[in-house]
Amino acid sequence: MSKKLIKGNVALAEAAVRAGCQAYFGYPITPQTELLEHMAIRMPELGRTFLQAESEVAAINMVYGAASSGVRAMTSSSGPGISLMQEGLSYIVGSEVPVVIIDVMRGGPGLGNIQPAQSDYNQLTKTAGHGDYNPIVLAPSTIQEGVDMVTLSFDLADKYRTLVFVAIDGAIGQMMEPAEMPPMQELHPRPEWAITGQGERNEKNIITSIYLGADNLGDFNDKLQAKLRAIEESEVRYEAETVDDAELIVVAFGTSGRVAKSAVHHLRKAGKKVGLLRPITLWPFPSKKLAALADGGTKKFLVVEMNMGQMLHDVRYAVGRDIDVQFFGRAGGSIPMPEEIQEKAMAMLEVN
Amino acid sequence: MSIKNIPLKLTAKSLRSDQTVRWCPGCGDYAILSQVQRVMPKLGLPKEDFVVISGIGCSSRFPYYMDTYGIHSIHGRAPTLATGLAISNPDLSVWVITGDGDALSIGGNHFIHTIRRNIDLNIILFNNRVYGLTKGQYSPTSRQGHRSKSSPMGSIEQPINPIALALAANATFIARTLDSHTKHMGGVFEEAAKHKGTSLVEVYQKCIIFNANEWGDLQDSHKRDDHIIYLEDGQPMVFGKNMDKGIRMNAQYELEVVELGDEFTEADLLVHNVKSKALALMLSSMEWPNFPAALGVIHSREAQTYTEGLELQIADAQARKGVGNLQSLYADADTWEI
Numbered sequence: 272m273s274k275k276l277i278k279g280n281v282a283l284a285e286a287a288v289r290a291g292c293q294a295y296f297g298y299p300i301t302p303q304t305e306l307l308e309h310m311a312i313r314m315p316e317l318g319r320t321f322l323q324a325e326s327e328v329a330a331i332n333m334v335y336g337a338a339s340s341g342v343r344a345m346t347s348s349s350g351p352g353i354s355l356m357q358e359g360l361s362y363i364v365g366s367e368v369p370v371v372i373i374d375v376m377r378g379g380p381g382l383g384n385i386q387p388a389q390s391d392y393n394q395l396t397k398t399a400g401h402g403d404y405n406p407i408v409l410a411p412s413t414i415q416e417g418v419d420m421v422t423l424s425f426d427l428a429d430k431y432r433t434l435v436f437v438a439i440d441g442a443i444g445q446m447m448e449p450a451e452m453p454p455m456q457e458l459h460p461r462p463e464w465a466i467t468g469q470g471e472r473n474e475k476n477i478i479t480s481i482y483l484g485a486d487n488l489g490d491f492n493d494k495l496q497a498k499l500r501a502i503e504e505s506e507v508r509y510e511a512e513t514v515d516d517a518e519l520i521v522v523a524f525g526t527s528g529r530v531a532k533s534a535v536h537h538l539r540k541a542g543k544k545v546g547l548l549r550p551i552t553l554w555p556f557p558s559k560k561l562a563a564l565a566d567g568g569t570k571k572f573l574v575v576e577m578n579m580g581q582m583l584h585d586v587r588y589a590v591g592r593d594i595d596v597q598f599f600g601r602a603g604g605s606i607p608m609p610e611e612i613q614e615k616a617m618a619m620l621e622v623n
Numbered sequence: 624m625s626i627k628n629i630p631l632k633l634t635a636k637s638l639r640s641d642q643t644v645r646w647c648p649g650c651g652d653y654a655i656l657s658q659v660q661r662v663m664p665k666l667g668l669p670k671e672d673f674v675v676i677s678g679i680g681c682s683s684r685f686p687y688y689m690d691t692y693g694i695h696s697i698h699g700r701a702p703t704l705a706t707g708l709a710i711s712n713p714d715l716s717v718w719v720i721t722g723d724g725d726a727l728s729i730g731g732n733h734f735i736h737t738i739r740r741n742i743d744l745n746i747i748l749f750n751n752r753v754y755g756l757t758k759g760q761y762s763p764t765s766r767q768g769h770r771s772k773s774s775p776m777g778s779i780e781q782p783i784n785p786i787a788l789a790l791a792a793n794a795t796f797i798a799r800t801l802d803s804h805t806k807h808m809g810g811v812f813e814e815a816a817k818h819k820g821t822s823l824v825e826v827y828q829k830c831i832i833f834n835a836n837e838w839g840d841l842q843d844s845h846k847r848d849d850h851i852i853y854l855e856d857g858q859p860m861v862f863g864k865n866m867d868k869g870i871r872m873n874a875q876y877e878l879e880v881v882e883l884g885d886e887f888t889e890a891d892l893l894v895h896n897v898k899s900k901a902l903a904l905m906l907s908s909m910e911w912p913n914f915p916a917a918l919g920v921i922h923s924r925e926a927q928t929y930t931e932g933l934e935l936q937i938a939d940a941q942a943r944k945g946v947g948n949l950q951s952l953y954a955d956a957d958t959w960e961i
Contacts, residue, residue, distance in 0.1 A: 299760045301756075307760070311774065326699065
């Protein structure tokens with residue numbers, strides 16, 4: 272296989288096609304629309320389903336329906352569209368239907384703008400609908416990693432029968448980069464729990480998220496929590512660079528993660544003991560790794576985000592109150608420069 | 624002296640904001656903006672009583688270009704914001720600016736419920752049959768087979784007919800006009816603004832970038848009169864450059880285009896009656912290019928507006944129970960000593 276120069280949105284769409292996505296439903300929204308447009312071309316030519324829905328509310332519920340039939344199904348959108356999907360997200364998790372959503376984040380709140388931002392961190396990791404759950408959230412920082420994460424997202428969704436987000440921002444969605452595409456997967460057989468017609472089964476399959484009675488719903492929530500704890504145990508992913516002797520660790524994901532990486536490289540060249548911790552899974556969050564780093568002697572953490580400090584709270588919670596955790600970032604659609612991160616890190620290093 | 628007492632002579636120019644108008648060169652939106660600005664001064668209201676509310680889409684940039692109050696709201700939701708506003712302050716002249724995607728796709732639900740409540744506001748629906756702002760995907764009014772970035776092999780879906788949809792929601796005023804026929808558009812806007820209740824004006828609007836030829840034969844001023852029928856209340860449905868064609872109902876209760884001459888005369892043609900919902904439904908089925916595009920006031924009738932109904936209910940309640948008193952409501956309510 273060879274690398275090909277490809278646009279982020281198109282690459283992630285093609286990765287979904289190759290992962291065996293059989294049904295795509297979506298609604299145009301900048302900076303995500305090329306993803307939908309690629310699906311409009313590819314899905315019909317492979318004999319699969321593409322439908323432009325009348326809204327994001329319709330799209331997520333069409334995905335819910337398609338996934339209930341046991342096929343790999345997905346949608347994609349950006350912040351305002353994800354906000355609209357919240358009802359469907361909660362029902363999807365409540366009825367344990369595997370669904371993949373690609374979120375190409377833009378600036379908020381409200382209409383905000385169409386420039387790259389990381390404004391959906393809280394929405395995806397913590398508030399994606401009512402009830403006690405977290406979706407799995409994968410946050411790649413390059414187009415290649417995005418392709419790999421889309422492939423992984425369908426496997427995780429199927430394995431845990433849950434909701435998986437792949438969160439990139441408008442910069443990764445819109446830029447072009449060399450990437451290698453995975454081979455086309457065979458279509459996956461429909462699982463036992465799905466709505467497939469009775470066939471050999473003696474019992475009906477009913478997809479539902481209603482559990483009447485306190486005991487029933489309590490039992491379901493216990494089961495759901497056990498599943499979430501298993502995900503926390505097995506699925507944490509991150510990239511750590513030069514952290515072992517670091518006085519200061521920069522924590523950043525996605526686009527700010529790759530900018531932070533440049534900053535850390537520069538600082539290391541200048542002889543500064545600086546490391547990078549780049550969460551790849553935003554949920555489950557690499558809390559244990561961060562705690563271990565803090566316990567291991569790193570007393571300064573700099574969180575860099577393209578928002579007003581959403582992941583910041585998870586980092587603070589992980590490392591504890593005795594650690595100096597500071598924030599650098601801005602909402603509105605600007606990408607931090609490596610020099611700005613270096614300056615902030617230097618200022619932190621100078622204080623004893 | 625209150626602001627309202629300052630004498631103001633409203634002109635089209637005085638309704639222009641300080642913003643540079645940014646639509647693509649050749650976009651039909653410019654003409655619509657200019658006609659709204661010409662019509663508003665004729666309504667006898669001070670500038671500060673106008674509110675322009677939009678959703679999301681190219682047309683939704685409208686409030687920035689009007690020197691009036693405005694809300695640039697949420698995709699598809701402008702009718703709901705307008706409902707809240709119009710009911711809370713019935714003195715305002717409320718204008719909803721929307722497009723075929725905004726009003727009929729994501730906002731389809733709000734569109735019909737606003738109309739059936741007969742809220743006193745004007746909806747100007749820019750129909751270019753394509754999503755312009757997201758750069759050229761098919762819309763709910765795109766024709767079957769329409770090729771676009773999201774329907775590369777042609778759209779499979781049947782389009783929505785906004786006029787028929789509004790009639791199903793019991794609309795009290797429905798009109799249609801064309802962006803390139805500015806005089807006609809201005810007249811229709813004025814009628815819509817004067818109507819009490821929800822007025823819907825569908826404007827056939829050109830998206831010069833993503834669907835430039837959709838209304839081509841209607842917009843060509845040399846050819847358009849053969850493709851358009853201008854509806855006039857009480858007048859027979861005659862059209863054509865030489866006024867030699869007409870619309871009649873045949874024995875199968877279907878509309879058909881006939882040539883006037885020996886076989887058919889004006890006496891055989893339908894006579895427009897804006898009060899008839901049944902006729903309006905038939906007219907809504909006249910889709911260009913199979914029929915001439917029906918422009919003008921398609922349907923208009925008087926009916927109680929939501930605010931009028933609300934005020935009647937309040938008056939009724941007060942007649943039965945007297946005018947309320949908040950203090951006595953607190954004092955008289957059941958209370959418990961704990």
